[in-house]
Amino acid sequence: MSYGLLRPLLFTLDPEHAHTLSIAALEALGHMPQSLARVTRRYRVSDPRLAQDFWGLHFPNPVGLAAGYDKDARATAALPALGLGFIEIGTVTPRPQPGNPRPRVFRYPAQRAVINRMGFPGEGAAAVAQRLAALSSHPIPIGLNLGKNKDTPLEQAQDDYIAALELLFHYGDYLCVNVSSPNTPGLRLLQGEKVLRELLSAIAAANQRLAEQHQRPPLPLLLKIAPDLGDDDLNAIAALALGTKPLVDGFVATNTTVERLASQPELSECGGLSGAPLLEQSNAVIAQLYRATRGQAPIIGVGGILSAADAYAKIRAGASLLQIYSGLIFRGPELVREILETLPELWLKDGYPDLAHARGSAT
Numbered sequence: 517m518s519y520g521l522l523r524p525l526l527f528t529l530d531p532e533h534a535h536t537l538s539i540a541a542l543e544a545l546g547h548m549p550q551s552l553a554r555v556t557r558r559y560r561v562s563d564p565r566l567a568q569d570f571w572g573l574h575f576p577n578p579v580g581l582a583a584g585y586d587k588d589a590r591a592t593a594a595l596p597a598l599g600l601g602f603i604e605i606g607t608v609t610p611r612p613q614p615g616n617p618r619p620r621v622f623r624y625p626a627q628r629a630v631i632n633r634m635g636f637p638g639e640g641a642a643a644v645a646q647r648l649a650a651l652s653s654h655p656i657p658i659g660l661n662l663g664k665n666k667d668t669p670l671e672q673a674q675d676d677y678i679a680a681l682e683l684l685f686h687y688g689d690y691l692c693v694n695v696s697s698p699n700t701p702g703l704r705l706l707q708g709e710k711v712l713r714e715l716l717s718a719i720a721a722a723n724q725r726l727a728e729q730h731q732r733p734p735l736p737l738l739l740k741i742a743p744d745l746g747d748d749d750l751n752a753i754a755a756l757a758l759g760t761k762p763l764v765d766g767f768v769a770t771n772t773t774v775e776r777l778a779s780q781p782e783l784s785e786c787g788g789l790s791g792a793p794l795l796e797q798s799n800a801v802i803a804q805l806y807r808a809t810r811g812q813a814p815i816i817g818v819g820g821i822l823s824a825a826d827a828y829a830k831i832r833a834g835a836s837l838l839q840i841y842s843g844l845i846f847r848g849p850e851l852v853r854e855i856l857e858t859l860p861e862l863w864l865k866d867g868y869p870d871l872a873h874a875r876g877s878a879t
């Protein structure tokens with residue numbers, strides 16, 4: 517059944533219930549090889565022009581799933597069948613926790629927006645590690661998005677990121693340090709320059725130690741940032757990826773925003789806003805990071821992609837890879853295919869031979 521037919525049904529349900537159902541359906545699909553092959557045939561776009569290589573990883577295409585959808589890695593076996601180029605699981609916290617009281621996810625179809633205040637509900641890193649260990653195949657890169665438990669004092673945040681990393685290191689391809697969700701009290705304070713340098717140094721040291729232990733290279737370390745930072749903060753953050761000893765290998769920009777436009781008073785629930793209203797703001801952050809790093813650190817661009825044109829705008833702002841979440845709620849997996857089928861046309865129309873030449877062209 518196409519998402520167009522399923523969507524009216526899902527939209528009659530509470531958004532979190534619809535999410536739980538979709539995860540359960542994908543989890544079941546992960547155990548049905550024949551159906552999985554059928555879904556793969558429907559959504560996969562095999563076009564060598566889309567393939568990207570960063571951090572020693574191969575991405576069959578640049579469109580990934582953003583963190584927050586597959587928090588506990590329940591859908592990880594089936595998600596590659598939707599044509600995605602990579603998956604970021606999590607946010608995973610070291611210990612299980614319930615998250616905030618419900619309702620905590622709100623859909624705004626007219627604005628193509630979502631507000632969430634989930635607060636990192638999840639089964640914890642050990643359960644996620646067990647699930648990833650049981651995967652029979654690993655066809656696309658898996659990012660590990662890590663966060664801290666709500667009851668861990670901010671001063672001990674680094675212990676949480678490291679505890680989760682120790683359990684998950686073996687099962688992921690890159691690491692994303694999430695200091696930008698608005699729904700864990702104080703978390704965004706970790707974006708301050710001094711505290712961020714300390715946090716990332718500690719995580720990088722643990723990453724190095726685990727690499728030696730597992731006899732493989734350290735995981736590429738990415739930092740996920742908020743869209744609500746000013747240029748001074750962004751320049752300081754960009755500097756983390758520069759110099760002879762960079763602390764991070766790239767960025768995921770951006771998380772949801774706590775800002776609201778006066779022109780959209782309906783979007784009044786507390787929490788992080790995502791979807792169409794986030795597009796311009798996240799593109800401005802990507803462009804500033806791209807300029808400040810002189811294009812030297814790959815950026816995964818995320819925020820408000822609901823069409824191929826939105827995806828292309830993110831690449832022109834400086835993104836090397838892309839992620840989507842709210843777009844999947846409103847458009848379903850057809851959005852992935854539409855982006856993949858259209859992107860090469862868009863860069864060729866502008867006279868660029870490939871994605872790399874289009875990158876940053878709007879900055």
Ligand SMILES: Cc1cc2nc3c(=O)[nH]c(=O)nc-3n(C[C@H](O)[C@H](O)[C@H](O)COP(=O)(O)O)c2cc1C
Pocket residue numbers: 582583584585587606607621630632634636661694697740770771772790791792794818819820821839840841842843
């Ligand atoms: C319901 C929901 C839950 C989310 N949970 C997380 C999360 O756990 N960790 C995280 O880093 N981002 C989380 N995000 C943010 C997304 O990964 C993404 O950065 C943001 O939604 C912007 O992209 P979009 O406009 O395509 O949705 C969540 C977003 C939504 C809508």
